[in-house]
Amino acid sequence: MRTDTLTMPSPDMRRAMANAELGDDVFGEDPTVNRLQDVTADMFDKEAALFVSSGTMGNLLGLLVNARSGEELIADADSHVFLAEAGGAAALGGIQIMPVRTEGGIMEPEQVAQAIRPEDQHYPRTAAVTFENTHNRHGGIAWPLPALRAASQQARDGGIAVHIDGARIFNAAIAVRTDVKDFAACADTLTFCLSKGLGAPAGSILVGPHAKIAEAKRWRKMLGGGMRQIGVLAAAGLYALDHMVDRLAEDHANAKTLAEGLAEIKGIKLDLWRVQTNLVIFDINGISTAGFLDECKKRGLRADANGRTRVRFVTRYGIDAEDVQYALKVVSEVMGAA
Numbered sequence: 293m294r295t296d297t298l299t300m301p302s303p304d305m306r307r308a309m310a311n312a313e314l315g316d317d318v319f320g321e322d323p324t325v326n327r328l329q330d331v332t333a334d335m336f337d338k339e340a341a342l343f344v345s346s347g348t349m350g351n352l353l354g355l356l357v358n359a360r361s362g363e364e365l366i367a368d369a370d371s372h373v374f375l376a377e378a379g380g381a382a383a384l385g386g387i388q389i390m391p392v393r394t395e396g397g398i399m400e401p402e403q404v405a406q407a408i409r410p411e412d413q414h415y416p417r418t419a420a421v422t423f424e425n426t427h428n429r430h431g432g433i434a435w436p437l438p439a440l441r442a443a444s445q446q447a448r449d450g451g452i453a454v455h456i457d458g459a460r461i462f463n464a465a466i467a468v469r470t471d472v473k474d475f476a477a478c479a480d481t482l483t484f485c486l487s488k489g490l491g492a493p494a495g496s497i498l499v500g501p502h503a504k505i506a507e508a509k510r511w512r513k514m515l516g517g518g519m520r521q522i523g524v525l526a527a528a529g530l531y532a533l534d535h536m537v538d539r540l541a542e543d544h545a546n547a548k549t550l551a552e553g554l555a556e557i558k559g560i561k562l563d564l565w566r567v568q569t570n571l572v573i574f575d576i577n578g579i580s581t582a583g584f585l586d587e588c589k590k591r592g593l594r595a596d597a598n599g600r601t602r603v604r605f606v607t608r609y610g611i612d613a614e615d616v617q618y619a620l621k622v623v624s625e626v627m628g629a630a
């Protein structure tokens with residue numbers, strides 16, 4: 293239960309990969325990659341899409357095409373872009389991040405307005421804002437569509453671009469019962485991962501207008517991300533979009549059962565309202581995080597810390613209802629002994 297990136301490609305996904313029609317994607321001649329890009333552009337109702345190696349690269353390109361060196365990007369203080377992408381925007385784009393603390397990862401329109409710098413020779417220029425949906429560090433919280441629309445409108449009124457880090461955008465769409473198009477309409481560019489709950493072995497997509505995607509493609513080449521017969525990976529992505537999206541609801545149901553069970557265990561503090569998708573984050577008392585994780589591991593349950601005092605469990609394809617019951621048994625045992 294460490295993370296959904298551990299999801300393994302199913303036998304049928306592997307078959308789709310083995311049978312993929314291939315070409316050289318740097319020449320734009322891989323028919324399977326081209327199909328994946330067409331399908332996803334359409335799915336998100338954007339002009340174009342680009343297949344990239346990872347969510348980190350999708351976000352990096354999304355930021356590089358929306359902000360220039362010396363400009364500022366507004367991001368949630370607990371966002372993946374700010375905390376977990378090796379400082380790429382700064383290192384490679386000279387982009388400064390303005391972190392904003394939010395409740396649950398949902399940035400209020402007033403917070404967006406306040407973070408946009410006024411025109412003044414002392415200040416960096418604000419170029420863009422990024423919203424994370426679902427929000428990883430905040431426990432997989434999905435943005436309600438009206439909140440996203442309002443924050444995005446505020447950004448647009450302020451003349452800045454919007455990038456959505458939608459690593460788990462399909463989880464978000466299921467949680468708030470909307471179409472991913474509605475989220476994408478709130479953004480200039482959006483990236484999502486095929487390699488998490490959707491189960492592809494690698495790959496992410498960046499969608500946006502033609503001009504920005506063309507620019508992103510140039511950056512992708514510069515960064516060494518121009519790859520050749522990657523239709524083998526794109527085929528996994530196409531398979532995932534056809535067969536792995538609706539089943540994410542099962543992961544959400546398993547996460548909910550898991551969270552309800554955990555909340556009953558003494559020494560565990562968990563906000564049930566935060567468990568909206570496939571992530572379950574909780575605080576533990578009476579035992580150190582490292583000690584807790586160690587004891588769980590001895591019993592065959594692996595998870596990771598989320599910050600210094602918290603633990604994160606993740607449900608995904610390959611983790612079923614029985615596994616959830618086993619995890620609850622392990623945690624009661626470990627907490628009982630603490």
Ligand SMILES: *Cc1c(COP(=O)(O)O)cnc(C)c1O
Nearest residue numbers: 346347348349372424428457459
């Ligand atoms: C996983 C994740 C990413 C990055 O994806 P990688 O494919 O691991 O580089 C970006 N944003 C969020 C919110 C994530 O959870």
